[in-house]
Amino acid sequence: MSLTNVFRRAIVNSPKRRASSGVAALEFALALPIWITLLIGGADAAYCTLVNQRVERVTYTVTDLVTQSQKVSISDLDKILAASEQIMRPFDFGDKGYVIISSVFKEAGKSSIIKWQYAGGGHYNCGGGGGCGSKVGVEGGVPTMPNKMALNDGDNVIVVEVYYKFTPMFVNASIFSASDIYRAAVYKPRLSALTAKPT
Numbered sequence: 001m002s003l004t005n006v007f008r009r010a011i012v013n014s015p016k017r018r019a020s021s022g023v024a025a026l027e028f029a030l031a032l033p034i035w036i037t038l039l040i041g042g043a044d045a046a047y048c049t050l051v052n053q054r055v056e057r058v059t060y061t062v063t064d065l066v067t068q069s070q071k072v073s074i075s076d077l078d079k080i081l082a083a084s085e086q087i088m089r090p091f092d093f094g095d096k097g098y099v100i101i102s103s104v105f106k107e108a109g110k111s112s113i114i115k116w117q118y119a120g121g122g123h124y125n126c127g128g129g130g131g132c133g134s135k136v137g138v139e140g141g142v143p144t145m146p147n148k149m150a151l152n153d154g155d156n157v158i159v160v161e162v163y164y165k166f167t168p169m170f171v172n173a174s175i176f177s178a179s180d181i182y183r184a185a186v187y188k189p190r191l192s193a194l195t196a197k198p199t
Contacts, residue, residue: 040170047169054091055164055181058084062099062121063160063185070191074118074198077101081121084162096165097122100134103158104143105195106151114143115156116197124165126180132163135184146184156193159186 065080066072085093099121106112117139126132136159137143143159151157164181172178 044168044170048166051091051164051166052181054088055097055162055183058087058093058097058099058121058164059160059162059183059185061087062101062162063158063187066101066158066160066194067187067189068191069189069194071196072194072198077118077198078120084121088164093122093164095122096124096167098124098126098132098163100132100136100161100163101158102134102136102139102143102161103156103194104136104145104151105156105193106153108153111142112145112151114139114141115195118198121162124163126163132161132180134161135182136161146186149186155188156195157186157188158194159184 062080062084065083066077069076081099084097084099087093088097098119100117100119102117103115104112105115114137117134119134124132135144136146145151146159161182161184165178166181167178
């Protein structure tokens with residue numbers, strides 16, 4: 001037997017070595033719940049971020065498509081709102097989303113007014129009552145513009161509001177609890193004023 005083998009056996013069979021053999025397993029057992037919590041929290045955070053990005057994309061795309069029109073009809077708006085479901089993929093928009101389009105106009109010397117509104121794109125009802133209410137206001141009323149935006153005389157803008165019911169994948173608590181995501185975008189029509197009610 002060589003001298004190196006004798007030293008190896010002495011080190012392997014030493015009492016100190018035997019006493020520390022379970023430390024790695026104990027450390028792993030203590031760290032595992034923390035790792036799992038971080039993994040689940042990270043997955044829900046990434047999911048929440050993706051859903052928020054898609055809702056923003058729906059908001060800006062719908063606003064952009066409406067304001068590219070010279071004149072809008074109900075058929076045009078239905079087609080634009082149908083696109084919102086495609087944009088939200090792979091997330092379900094039909095049962096969890098709702099879009100409200102408002103045309104706001106400020107006549108010279110008068111207050112801004114909501115000339116018309118159109119809603120659809122999904123069936124989410126924000127807790128009952130059939131659909132979600134517009135935070136901008138109701139048709140024929142004075143609008144509450146996003147970010148307290150003020151219009152100049154003769155200005156016409158299209159405001160699109162999107163509601164989406166967010167439900168986390170794993171943990172329904174803390175900052176990732178189920179909630180309504182709300183986004184709004186304001187664009188000016190590019191070709192002509194869109195103040196006439198769609199028919």
